[in-house]
Amino acid sequence: METLGNTSNTIKQYIIGIDAASHKFDVSWLKDTNKFTYRSKVLPNNPSGYLKLLEWIHKNITTDLSTIHVVMEATGVYHELLAYFLHDQGMAVSIVNPAYVHNYAKSLATVHKTDKGDSQIIARFGYERHPQVWQPEPKSVRELKAKLNRLDALKVDLQREENRLHTAQISGVPDEVMLSILQIRQALSQSIAELEKDVDEHIDKHPDLKRDVSLLQSIPCVGRETSMRMAVLYHSKQFEKASQMAAFLGLVPRQRESGKYQGKVMLSKRGNSKLRALLYFPAMNACRFNPDIKSQHARLLSRGKVKMQTIGAAMRKLVHICFGVLKHQTVYQSRVAVI
CATH class of the missing domain: 3.30.420.140 (YqgF/RNase H-like domain)
Structure with missing residues (x-):
């Protein structure tokens, strides 16, 4: 006490x-x-x-x-x-x-x-x-998070049925089995389409969410999926600065102190692995098309950093940029000259 x-x-x-x-x-x-x-x-x-x-x-x-x-x-x-x-x-x-x-x-x-x-x-x-007292996100954000989580689960189930269909086509199965796979595949596809429409309508009904998603999509290489999930993350946690959001996603570097990787700097990989994985391909594209991250990418390569290190740094930089546009409620503006 x-x-x-x-x-x-x-x-x-x-x-x-x-x-x-x-x-x-x-x-x-x-x-x-x-x-x-x-x-x-x-x-x-x-x-x-x-x-x-x-x-x-x-x-x-x-x-x-x-x-x-x-x-x-x-x-x-x-x-x-x-x-x-x-x-x-x-x-x-x-x-x-x-x-x-x-x-x-x-x-x-x-x-x-x-x-x-x-x-x-x-x-x-x-x-x-004496840690800071948590305040739950607004109801609109909580509902969007639940819808997105359900959407992710349905997509995983659909991919499993796609894999089963591929195996069934190769191995040859009874017509009844093939019909069952096709029916479930169709039902999942329909559920996904309906839920995606519901997600879009949910965002349209809430001006704050709609603006945040729009601001995030002003960042080169941040698309619909990434923008929705980063908006939810931002409002679900009480991050005071961008580095805290990056740390939550396991995107901070740490030095290995044992084993065959001793002395090497790697990502901590603590925190939300699903969202961290979602940032991988946007970060790869950002190394080519986002001015700030492209500049950072070239600078790191010139210092002898390997590809995975530069992508990890790009993911971290992308999170910092996302945090910045949401905190300041401004569209993305490059800090380097665009050639």
């Missing part, structure tokens, strides 16, 4: 660390901030588990949820539903970059590397570092 405010108007705040995984989440309440003792609980990562967490908090900590400060790591999608739920219950929620917690944990040699230990580290990090 920590206290906020002056002595005449002290507010008690209880710190809880949560380490979320796909099927469960580990909870640690920092019970004593002098001895750093904890009370812990493991719960299923589903709505039933969220309600059980509320019961556990009411029974063991407090019924005044406004005095609860929950600290979580940004773990892909595993933490999201729980974060929304806790925020809606009136708790303060902080979602922190895992890299910050990882670096902090290096100084805590007495804490063992377990899920329980991770949630304790997160709680202690919250107590000592």
Whole structure:
């Protein structure tokens, strides 16, 4: 428990660390901030588990949820539903970059590397570092994110059916099997087309989203898919500067300290791998057609950097440019002379 405010108007705040995984989440309440003792609980990562967490908090900590400060790591999608739920219950929620917690944990040699230990580290990090309280994105952004995630899933399913169709055409299968593949393929294609139309209409209905997507598409080599997802990312996280967005996507360089790559500088590859992969081809094209990135690309090659290093730098630069046009709400303007 920590206290906020002056002595005449002290507010008690209880710190809880949560380490979320796909099927469960580990909870640690920092019970004593002098001895750093904890009370812990493991719960299923589903709505039933969220309600059980509320019961556990009411029974063991407090019924005044406004005095609860929950600290979580940004773990892909595993933490999201729980974060929304806790925020809606009136708790303060902080979602922190895992890299910050990882670096902090290096100084805590007495804490063992377990899920329980991770949630304790997160709680202690919250107590000592006072991370910024998270504010959920607007409803329009949350809905767009859900639609895009569903669209991605449908496209994966369609690609699987395309692969099955290719195999069936080569190997020869009964007509009934071929018909089933074609029917599912057709249904998926139709669902994708309908959802893509719905996404376009959703963006058109929300002027802020529409403007952001338009601003992003003013950047050479940033198309519809990239612009929508970068707009969602920007509004879903509380990035204060472009480097934080790049770090979230795993686009910051790090030096390998062991193994056959010892001494080489590579991308950290932490964070959102899907969006990082989506940026790969736009960055490749940007090395040829985006003035700022083309200039950077040539400069890095002249210094002896290999192709993959220049593409990684291009991806990072592209993220910085996207952040800039959204933060300043201005169309892209090249910083180098266009020849």
